[in-house]
Amino acid sequence: MGKLALAAKVTHVPSMYLSELPGPRQGTRQDAIDGHLEIGRRCRELGVDTIVVFDTHWLVNANYHVNCGPHFEGLYTSNELPHFIANMPFAFPGNPELGKLLAKTANAMGVETLAHDATTLNPEYGTLVPMRYMNQDQHFKVVSVSALCMAHYLNDSARLGWAIRRAIEDEYDGTVAVLASGSLSHRFAQNGLAPEYGFRIWSPFLEQLDREVLRMWQAGEWKAFCGMLPEYAAKGHGEGFMHDTAMLLGALGWSGYDGQAEVVTPYFGASGTGQINAIFPVTPQTGDAIPKAQASSADGYTAISSRL
Template identity: 70%
Template sequence: MGALALAAKITHVPSMYLSELPGPHFGCRQAAIEGHIEIGRRCRELGVDTLVIFDTHWLVNSGYHLNCAPLFEGIYTSNELPHFIKNLPYAYDGNPALGHLLAEAATQAGIHTRAHEQTSLALEYGSLVPMRYMNSDRHFKVISVSALCMVHNLVDSVALGQAFRQAIEQHYTGKVAFFASGSLSHRFAQNGVSEQFLHKVWSPFLEVMDRRVVELWQAGDWQTFCGMLPEYADKCHGEGFMHDTAMLLGALGWDQYRGQVEVITPYFGSSGTGQINAIFPLE
């Protein structure tokens, strides 16, 4: 049957796109870009056909949702940071059949989830930025999952991830990668001083907490991390309340997971937030 072939926590900072453009910030996010390219290379090597992205920029106020349109195409400008990402062209293929399979499996597991195939929903930049560097040739199909979950319980997101993996292993015939697209701490720099924090984390407390979390991941101490995740997400301003991370770890076994994370792009500060590209080895 099918397989989850790769799992990763990835950055999607818009300064990656800014890093491409001539000007004072040219090249500033090259390490993050190269991290995405490497993760994409590994997915190709493993025979992955579809990338499922838990996108912390897709805000939802009820239920769980998948965007599995057959085609995503357009020109994107961020309403949040239009001076960072503007007029970005994109074109990717979706996987409606897999989207419906995942939604049905999660719903049967008690986590009501809808798959949107015939839709005008566009991709958010939590999906578009990684795809720019991993999938520019449309090698992979793409599914986006709402992960800025405003009124949801982390335990439900864990169950969602678990149901997704079971559905792939039991009912799919291809190979899939799961990406938790979001930061660690996510306290943006205060307006007026953002330029000073382009390569910094907002506070020493947040940076110390983030670095300790990375140490736990590398040591495979998931009992500690999963136990602290709700409070960490709250007190350290986790992006999307860290539902993307809960989904990813649900697919991996939650606090029973034993993998030791491989850091692809070392932890870095960006506009006050803490970022990383890291692969979670599959057991």
């Protein structure tokens, strides 16, 4: 019935907002903003009505959660970086119908998921920053999915991604884009060194690791990448333990995916972290490669302890 028209891995660095404001950082993230504008343009071109964001700033300790209120509006200040994002206005419509459908399909596929349509919960900045640039005119409805998953299996996140695709293509009457909103390596600069690393990666190891991953994405080496994702998430300090990436790849077909990533905003450093805007062409898939639920730690469990 419906169509998954676009999939992308996107940055949400708060310095994009600083880049708008008068001061020493003004204009310094225009390349990332332009990447968001281009993704928004392509969504319009493809007839997208709703953008589903896998948000690595929405921390959850149990279940998967879908924020699908009918409308979101307010002022946002980051509790993490209040000197970067302070009183940032946001407003866009939600899509309760799609959000509830996503949760229903995920539960039917064995991934416990709750939809929240009657809620005062506003999205986190992993959703708000991309929507600021892709959705300035409130053209798109927005659904936010929790992707800072503290006690979850990466395999289940991949299955959630596939469930979302099935919900869209089998039961939804519309056209949808999905965004994995999170970084590549996510090792912030040590306290006191943030200004020095404002436009750099924390270590040569992490930069080379990220660049090899990007090469794999552009070459379409998905079987190898999916196999290394749990270890990459741990050793590369993946944001949100890279559950957003597992969801994205799940929606695309996991290791059976046969597309090649298109880089829209070239890889860049931000406060020590590695960032990208990249589009992943959506290709026909059967879902045969989606991993089984509740895998062992060797097959896809990413816990907090794996990063310590």
